[in-house]
Amino acid sequence: MRAWQVVRHGRPSHALELVEAEEPVPGPGQIVVKARASVLNYNEVDGCHGRYLTINPPLPYTLGMECVGEVVATGPGQEAWLGRQVTSSGFGAVGAHADLVLASAAMTFNIPPGLSDAEAAAFFYPFHLAHLGLHERGRLAAGETVLVHAAAGGVGSAAVQLAVAAGATVIATVGNEEKAEFARGLGAHHVINYRKRNFAEAVLEITDGRGVDVCFDGVGGEIMLQSLRCLARGGRHLVVGFASGIEAEEVPMVNGRMLCFGNFDIVGVILAYTPPEIAGKIAGASGMPVPRFNPPTTDIAQGVQDHLLSLLDAGRIRPIVGGEVPFSDLPQALEAMEQRQTMGRIVLGR
Numbered sequence: 001m002r003a004w005q006v007v008r009h010g011r012p013s014h015a016l017e018l019v020e021a022e023e024p025v026p027g028p029g030q031i032v033v034k035a036r037a038s039v040l041n042y043n044e045v046d047g048c049h050g051r052y053l054t055i056n057p058p059l060p061y062t063l064g065m066e067c068v069g070e071v072v073a074t075g076p077g078q079e080a081w082l083g084r085q086v087t088s089s090g091f092g093a094v095g096a097h098a099d100l101v102l103a104s105a106a107m108t109f110n111i112p113p114g115l116s117d118a119e120a121a122a123f124f125y126p127f128h129l130a131h132l133g134l135h136e137r138g139r140l141a142a143g144e145t146v147l148v149h150a151a152a153g154g155v156g157s158a159a160v161q162l163a164v165a166a167g168a169t170v171i172a173t174v175g176n177e178e179k180a181e182f183a184r185g186l187g188a189h190h191v192i193n194y195r196k197r198n199f200a201e202a203v204l205e206i207t208d209g210r211g212v213d214v215c216f217d218g219v220g221g222e223i224m225l226q227s228l229r230c231l232a233r234g235g236r237h238l239v240v241g242f243a244s245g246i247e248a249e250e251v252p253m254v255n256g257r258m259l260c261f262g263n264f265d266i267v268g269v270i271l272a273y274t275p276p277e278i279a280g281k282i283a284g285a286s287g288m289p290v291p292r293f294n295p296p297t298t299d300i301a302q303g304v305q306d307h308l309l310s311l312l313d314a315g316r317i318r319p320i321v322g323g324e325v326p327f328s329d330l331p332q333a334l335e336a337m338e339q340r341q342t343m344g345r346i347v348l349g350r
């Protein structure tokens with residue numbers, strides 16, 4: 001089968017090679033998906049560079065976090081998935097840019113009714129992550145104000161829509177005028193081009209000095225620090241990602257004084273559904289570069305999916321397919337993402 005593998009570290013066109021790889025064999029908790037599409041995630045750019053320490057398998061390995069297709073083989077106990085059309089996460093968050101994908105059964109859902117393959121591919125991670133952030137972790141309430149960074153991106157565009165659907169006032173930041181227009185179209189009430197003006201000052205103007213209740217931050221670094229200047233009392237800053245530089249993951253972000261005087265919460269968000277019995281065990285594992293790993297469990301996943309499907313059904317959210325590219329074009333598509341040129345989700349065909 002064909003697979004895009006990271007064979008050396010560097011920019012995607014340097015790091016990736018299209019190779020013939022062995023077909024995967026599913027073990028416990030695993031299924032194999034015959035992929036019709038996969039989708040680009042920003043983490044894969046960092047994976048190519050070898051600077052994403054959380055998911056950093058030995059070389060070579062097959063890149064790709066998510067796919068859409070048919071389940072063609074299952075590990076023990078997962079037989080019910082056989083033949084189903086699914087959106088799924090590559091096992092260990094790798095392996096999806098291939099013809100056959102070894103996937104995690106705990107991170108697999110039926111394709112939502114009425115969605116094309118490309119739309120289904122654009123749906124799973126952005127909306128689940130945005131839901132976990134805004135609702136599970138951020139406790140967003142109707143009438144609150146939400147600041148969403150990189151609002152035209154794959155995850156950001158979902159966060160804008162979910163926050164609007166929840167009855168929040170949404171302030172979006174974006175990196176250019178085309179993205180600004182796009183974010184307005186998603187329902188954002190205020191849009192700031194944060195490459196043109198200081199967004200924290202703009203947010204304080206918009207909120208009459210009060211600040212926002214929730215900040216959905218997939219950019220991190222300096223953008224995170226600036227965001228704390230416009231976070232309201234009792235506000236929640238959602239640490240979702242580090243698109244401005246994954247190195248920021250290793251840097252202490254806040255000190256006690258900032259928390260005491262800010263009277264706000266810094267809230268971590270991870271999308272990594274795990275069966276409760278396994279989650280309990282890996283929570284204490286020492287193999288990861290973190291003091292503790294507390295992934296959301298599969299029972300939470302189903303509740304999130306049900307809520308999202310009801311919003312989808314009611315036409316209140318829609319997956320954003322920003323582009324569809326042929327399988328051969330993965331390196332160029334990832335480089336466009338790295339250069340901030342993409343909007344929504346970029347779907348890789350087969």
Ligand SMILES: NC(=O)c1ccc[n+]([C@@H]2O[C@H](COP(=O)([O-])OP(=O)(O)OC[C@H]3O[C@@H](n4cnc5c(N)ncnc54)[C@H](OP(=O)(O)O)[C@@H]3O)[C@@H](O)[C@H]2O)c1
Binds near residue numbers: 152174240
């Ligand atoms: N916590 C989790 O479980 C989890 C899971 C998946 C993804 N994530 C994170 O979610 C975030 C969004 O992922 P995505 O796949 O949807 O990507 P994306 O938002 O579609 O693309 C990244 C965007 O970040 C913004 N950005 C700001 N500074 C940047 C810089 N210096 N270089 C490149 N981009 C910059 C750009 O938008 P503007 O031009 O508008 O600024 C860019 O388009 C990423 O940080 C990703 O790692 C987290």
